[in-house]
Amino acid sequence: MPTLRLFARFREIAGTDEIAVDAGTVGEILDRASETYGPAFANGLKTAGVWVNGDPVERDAAVGANDEMAIIPPVSGGTYVAPSPQRTATADPAESILSVIVLAALLVSAWVPLEWFVVITVGAALAWLWDLADTDATRAGSINLYATLFAPVLAAAATYAWGYEGFAGGFAAAIAITIFWPIFESRWRGVESIAMTASVSMIAAAGAGALVMLRMMSTSIALSYLLIVALAIIAALVTSIYGGQTIDPNVGTLVGALIAGLLAGLLTADIDIAAGLVAAVAVASGLIAGRVLGSMIRTGTIVHTVRLPGQLSPLDGLWLAAPLFWLALIALG
Numbered sequence: 001m002p003t004l005r006l007f008a009r010f011r012e013i014a015g016t017d018e019i020a021v022d023a024g025t026v027g028e029i030l031d032r033a034s035e036t037y038g039p040a041f042a043n044g045l046k047t048a049g050v051w052v053n054g055d056p057v058e059r060d061a062a063v064g065a066n067d068e069m070a071i072i073p074p075v076s077g078g079t080y081v082a083p084s085p086q087r088t089a090t091a092d093p094a095e096s097i098l099s100v101i102v103l104a105a106l107l108v109s110a111w112v113p114l115e116w117f118v119v120i121t122v123g124a125a126l127a128w129l130w131d132l133a134d135t136d137a138t139r140a141g142s143i144n145l146y147a148t149l150f151a152p153v154l155a156a157a158a159t160y161a162w163g164y165e166g167f168a169g170g171f172a173a174a175i176a177i178t179i180f181w182p183i184f185e186s187r188w189r190g191v192e193s194i195a196m197t198a199s200v201s202m203i204a205a206a207g208a209g210a211l212v213m214l215r216m217m218s219t220s221i222a223l224s225y226l227l228i229v230a231l232a233i234i235a236a237l238v239t240s241i242y243g244g245q246t247i248d249p250n251v252g253t254l255v256g257a258l259i260a261g262l263l264a265g266l267l268t269a270d271i272d273i274a275a276g277l278v279a280a281v282a283v284a285s286g287l288i289a290g291r292v293l294g295s296m297i298r299t300g301t302i303v304h305t306v307r308l309p310g311q312l313s314p315l316d317g318l319w320l321a322a323p324l325f326w327l328a329l330i331a332l333g
Contacts, residue, residue, distance in 0.1 A: 002063045004029055005070040009142070010048070012190045013041045026050055027059035029069060040141030047300070048072060099314040102127060103230055110215060110222045117215045117222070118160045125152030125208045125319065131312040132200065135298045143297070144188045144197040147181040150174055151201040152208035159209040163216070167209040174205040196297070203293070207319025210326045217270070217329075224264035224271055225325045228283045231260035233314055236287075250288050257284040275332040282324040290317025 001020040011017045014037050023029045030050070034042035049072045050057055063069060102124045109120040126149055133145035151174035158170030178198045182189040188197065215222040235256025236249040261280025265273030291308075294316030298308045308316070 001065060002029060003068045004033060005068060007070065007072055009044055009190060009192070010041060010071050012187050012193065013037050013044070013141070015186050024062060025059070026052065026057050026061045026063055026069065029063060030059065030071075033071075040137055043137060043141055045071065098127075098311040099233075102312065102315060103226065103233075103318075106211075107223065107226050107230070110219050110226065114160065114212075114215060118156050118212055121208050121211045121215075122152050122156045124315075125156075125204050128312045128315055128319065129200065129204055131310050132294070132297060132316070135310040135313070136196075142190075142193045142196045143200055144178065144181060144185075144193060147178045147188070147197055148201045148204060150177045151205035155205035155209035156212045159212040159216075163213075167213060170209060171202070171205045174201050177201070199293075200297070203290075203319050206323040207321075210322035213326055214322065220268045220270050221329070224260075224268055224276070225279075225283070225322065228257050228260040228264065228280055228325070229287065229318055229321060232257040232280075232284055232287055235259075237314075253287050254281070254284040257281070257287070271329070275329060278332060279325050279328040282328040283321045286321025286324040287317030290320040293320070 001022045004019050004021050006014050006017050006019070014033075019033070021029045021032055023032055030045055034045065050059075051070045051072060052061060052063060052067055057069075105120055106124055109117045112120075129148050129152070130145065133143040133148065136143045154173050155167060155170035158166035158173075160166070162169070175198060178201045179194065181197075182194060188194065211222070211225075214225055232253045233256070235252040237252075239247045239252030240249040257280040258277060261276040261278075261283070262273065263276075264271050264280075265276030268276070271279070292302055294310075294313055295302050295308055298310055298313060
């Protein structure tokens with residue numbers, strides 16, 4: 001039977017570097033391997049190169065009993081197909097409705113008892129993680145979803161229970177889980193998978209813990225943060241639709257955040273104007289950085305001006321901006 005050799009990600013998913021597949025063409029071998037090892041394997045084939053006896057081949061190429069076939073990911077010499085901005089931009093706008101619902105739920109929960117705010121924050125973070133990992137699974141499948149789900153739960157609960165010390169402990173515990181998980185599940189032992197999973201866990205833990213900390217500081221501070229985020233996201237959306245080549249969505253994000261920060265400084269007793277503006281810049285930085293990270297995970301490249309796939313992609317920066325907003329307020333007293 002033909003031998004199929006696996007490298008990098010494919011080896012991690014299959015748990016072996018070599019398998020024998022009884023089939024007569026390249027396409028049949030790929031299809032059977034995809035059926036055996038699941039969606040992550042099949043999605044990885046979209047950007048991988050396929051070689052038989054050292055030569056690149058197409059799906060309809062015949063494979064003999066003594067042939068050796070190899071699947072090579074982009075980093076090992078395969079081909080990489082970047083997502084088309086036009087295709088990404090035409091994603092259904094209705095998908096953003098879920099982002100609006102999640103953000104609205106967080107805004108409303110700022111008025112309810114702290115216990116319920118913690119629950120809603122954790123729920124929002126879990127929904128975002130699930131959406132992020134689900135989108136990644138259609139492209140690379142590098143995020144260990146179940147390991148990341150511990151991050152917001154531990155960070156938010158520990159922050160609620162023990163404050164600053166709890167935040168640090170929950171954050172550390174969340175990272176430890178993502179690092180030690182591969183010991184028990186070999187498919188996640190790749191460097192890329194560990195790095196991506198740990199990065200996403202850190203952001204989720206920091207964001208959920210910081211949101212709880214903001215709410216513990218005061219309702220008005222938590223509301224100010226969420227309103228700055230909401231206005232910055234709306235401004236980015238408006239500039240992406242109507243700004244054309246004149247105004248970049250990142251500029252819209254900054255302008256929207258500054259306006260909301262100014263309003264927070266004027267209308268909120270807990271934040272003065274200077275602190276509101278500085279914190280708004282921190283939020284804008286977090287939102288832009290989060291959008292960059294989200295685009296890398298969701299599309300495999302960095303894009304700023306198109307709608308990313310995923311129902312909660314507009315909230316990619318919310319979790320990174322929260323600790324920056326919190327730190328800005330602490331720095332300014």
